[in-house]
Structures are given as structure tokens and as C-alpha cells.
Amino acid sequence: MSGSQAIPATHARDADPYKLGRAPYHGAAGHGHGGEPTGHGAGGPAPKRVIVGFGFWIFLLSDIVMFSAFFAAHAVLADSTAGGPSGKDLFDLTHVALETALLLASSFTCGMAAVATEARSQLWTQVFLLVTGLLGLGFLILEVQEFAHMIGIDAGPGRSAFLSSFFAVVGCHGLHVTAGLLWLGTMMAQIFVKGFRPPILRRLLCFNLFWHALDIIWVALFTIVYLIGAGA
Amino acid sequence: MTAESSHTDDESGDVAPGVEGPNIRAGVQGYLIGLGLAVLLTAASFYAAGSGLIWGPGIPVALIVLAIAQIGVHLAFFLHITTAPDNTNNVLALAFGVMIVALVVGGSIWIMDHLNQNMPPMEEMLQMQR
Numbered sequence: 001m002s003g004s005q006a007i008p009a010t011h012a013r014d015a016d017p018y019k020l021g022r023a024p025y026h027g028a029a030g031h032g033h034g035g036e037p038t039g040h041g042a043g044g045p046a047p048k049r050v051i052v053g054f055g056f057w058i059f060l061l062s063d064i065v066m067f068s069a070f071f072a073a074h075a076v077l078a079d080s081t082a083g084g085p086s087g088k089d090l091f092d093l094t095h096v097a098l099e100t101a102l103l104l105a106s107s108f109t110c111g112m113a114a115v116a117t118e119a120r121s122q123l124w125t126q127v128f129l130l131v132t133g134l135l136g137l138g139f140l141i142l143e144v145q146e147f148a149h150m151i152g153i154d155a156g157p158g159r160s161a162f163l164s165s166f167f168a169v170v171g172c173h174g175l176h177v178t179a180g181l182l183w184l185g186t187m188m189a190q191i192f193v194k195g196f197r198p199p200i201l202r203r204l205l206c207f208n209l210f211w212h213a214l215d216i217i218w219v220a221l222f223t224i225v226y227l228i229g230a231g232a
Numbered sequence: 233m234t235a236e237s238s239h240t241d242d243e244s245g246d247v248a249p250g251v252e253g254p255n256i257r258a259g260v261q262g263y264l265i266g267l268g269l270a271v272l273l274t275a276a277s278f279y280a281a282g283s284g285l286i287w288g289p290g291i292p293v294a295l296i297v298l299a300i301a302q303i304g305v306h307l308a309f310f311l312h313i314t315t316a317p318d319n320t321n322n323v324l325a326l327a328f329g330v331m332i333v334a335l336v337v338g339g340s341i342w343i344m345d346h347l348n349q350n351m352p353p354m355e356e357m358l359q360m361q362r
Contacts, residue, residue: 075340118256119256208250219303
């Protein structure tokens with residue numbers, strides 16, 4: 001058909017969406033090495049940025065799978081209060097709403113930092129990363145306050161299976177946020193000292209993915225653990 | 233030109249998750265839309281939980297639907313997961329992750345629910361024996 005000869009120039013980009021490797025374009029032929037599917041190794045490996053981003057995406061998904069085990073445990077144990085306080089007695093939803101607002105805002109400013117990085121603006125990247133970090137820190141302080149309050153009124157992780165699973169799943173998310181804050185500080189220092197080098201840009205991409213993934217987990221957390229757990 | 237200095241890896245046919253275009257205005261716009269939708273869905277969640285607007289037993293279902301919608305918004309506008317051909321790998325990995333999560337959570341709840349029904353707590357067992 002004449003159609004196959006007309007393909008090249010315009011369809012060069014999405015001719016074979018499944019290929020991982022970068023296939024060099026060989027002119028007007030259209031059937032040559034350009035269309036080799038994944039696994040044939042045509043054109044060599046994909047750019048490092050794509051490989052690193054995809055690998056980190058796999059890590060995040062496995063992290064979410066790990067969280068799903070904590071969620072499953074909490075769903076199973078949510079009613080096992082052993083005569084102790086239940087979610088209805090303990091959860092302060094305005095407090096949770098404030099935490100949610102802080103984390104959502106930090107996710108947004110993190111995105112703004114990514115846009116500033118694309119524009120190669122050192123100043124705005126640092127400003128938005130700093131705001132992201134402060135919002136994340138505020139979230140963490142609120143969470144520690146909540147934990148301290150609960151432990152103070154004898155509703156610590158040892159009180160009942162419900163509270164054990166609550167502290168496990170929320171605490172695990174809190175630990176992730178803590179790790180994210182340390183990573184964020186490291187990134188700010190690295191950008192300041194080294195500038196926007198390719199390795200730094202890749203790390204920033206991964207940090208952005210990590211921070212947004214934390215917010216996704218928090219959405220599941222405030223819905224399942226807090227809102228449904230408060231006996232809505 | 234090295235692959236790393238080019239932003240959009242045009243020649244590879246694949247895009248890393250979380251990568252958006254080099255256009256600042258479009259980038260900011262995308263994040264703003266995402267933030268607006270996320271705030272709206274979060275507010276709806278907290279409102280639905282607190283008000284008597286929804287029939288009691290239906291509230292958890294409504295909350296879960298709202299949460300899934302918000303997770304979708306985050307994936308689309310913050311993590312830039314799209315249906316474009318260059319995102320096939322990312323979407324396939326996500327689909328696999330969702331499947332495992334559904335198996336773990338759904339399976340646990342299913343099994344433990346039946347276990348609870350077949351093995352009531354000790355007090356109930358004693359009462360049944362009387």
C-alpha cells in the first residue's frame with residue numbers, strides 16, 4: 001500500500017509505543033530498524049532519565065504494595081478495641097483536615113519546584129523546595145502532637161490491636177515523610193553546591209515522584225483510617 | 233546532544249513518570265487544576281463524613297469513591313501519568329501495583345471476615361455452649 005510509504009516523518013515518534021530502546025530513524029524506508037519492538041535491542045538502551053524515572057516508579061509501587069499490607073491489617077483490626085477507646089473517641093477531624101491541607105499544599109509547591117527546575121531557576125527551585133519542606137515539617141509536628149496526645153491518655157500502640165495497627169500504618173507514613181524531609185534538605189544543598197547537573201535533575205525527578213506518592217498514600221489514610229474510622 | 237541534555241527524549245518513544253513539558257505556563261496550569269480538584273474532593277470527603285447529607289451506611293462507599301477519584305487526580309496532574317503511548321510502561325506498572333494492592337487488601341478483609349464468623353470470641357463461644 002502506498003500508505004506505508006507515507007508513514008515516516010510524522011509518525012516517527014509513536015510508531016512503536018512499546019519499544020523501550022531508542023531506535024534511530026533511518027530515513028524514508030519506514031520498515032528498517034526503526035520499528036523494532038522491545039527486547040530486540042535496536043538503538044541501544046533508553047536515556048538514563050527515562051530508566052531512572054521508571055525504576056523509581058517501580059520502587060514507589062512496591063512501597064505502595066507494602067502500605068497495602070498495613071492497610072489490610074488495619075481494616076481487619078479496626079474493631080478490635082479490647083474495650084479501649086475507638087476511633088470515634090480518639091480522632092479529631094479538624095486536626096486531620098489541617099494535616100491534609102498542609103500535605104496537599106506541600107505536594108503543590110513540590111510541583112512548582114519541578115516547574116522552576118524546568119525553567120532552570122535556582123532561586124525559585126530553592127524557594128519552592130523550602131516551602132515544601134516547611135509544610136511537610138508542619139504536617140509532621142501535627143502528627144507527633146496527635147501521637148503524644150493519644151499516648152498521654154493511655155491510648156498508645158500497646159492498648160489494643162486497633163491502636164497497634166493505627167500507629168503502625170500512620171507511623172509508617174510519618175516515617176516516610178521524615179525520610180522525605182531529609183532527602184529534600186539534601187537536594188537543596190546539592191542544587192546549591194552543584195547546580196542543575198543531569199544526576200541532580202534525575203534525583204529531583206525521583207524526589208518529586210516520592211513526595212507526590214506520599215500524598216496519594218495520605219489520601220487513602222485520611223479516608224480509610226480517619227474518616228471511616230471515626231464512625232462516619 | 234546527549235540524551236540527558238534534551239528534555240523530552242523525543243527519540244526514545246518513552247517518558248519517565250513525573251515528567252511534564254518544558255512549557256512553564258502549561259506546567260503551572262496543570263498543577264493549579266490538580267490542586268483545585270484535589271481541594272474540592274478533599275472538602276467533599278470531610279463534608280460527606282460530617283454532615284447527614286448521605287444515608288449513614290452509604291457514607292463509607294461515598295468516601296472510598298471520592299478517595300479513588302482524588303488518587304486519580306493526583307496521578308494525572310501531579311505524577312503526570314497519561315494514556316499517551318510513551319507512558320505505556322508506567323501505566324502497565326501501575327496496573328500491576330493496583331492489582332496486588334486489591335488482592336492484598338480485598339483478600340485479607342474477605343478471609344478475616346469469614347474467619348471471624350467461624351471463630352467467634354471466647355465469650356460468645358461459652359454462651360453458645362450453655
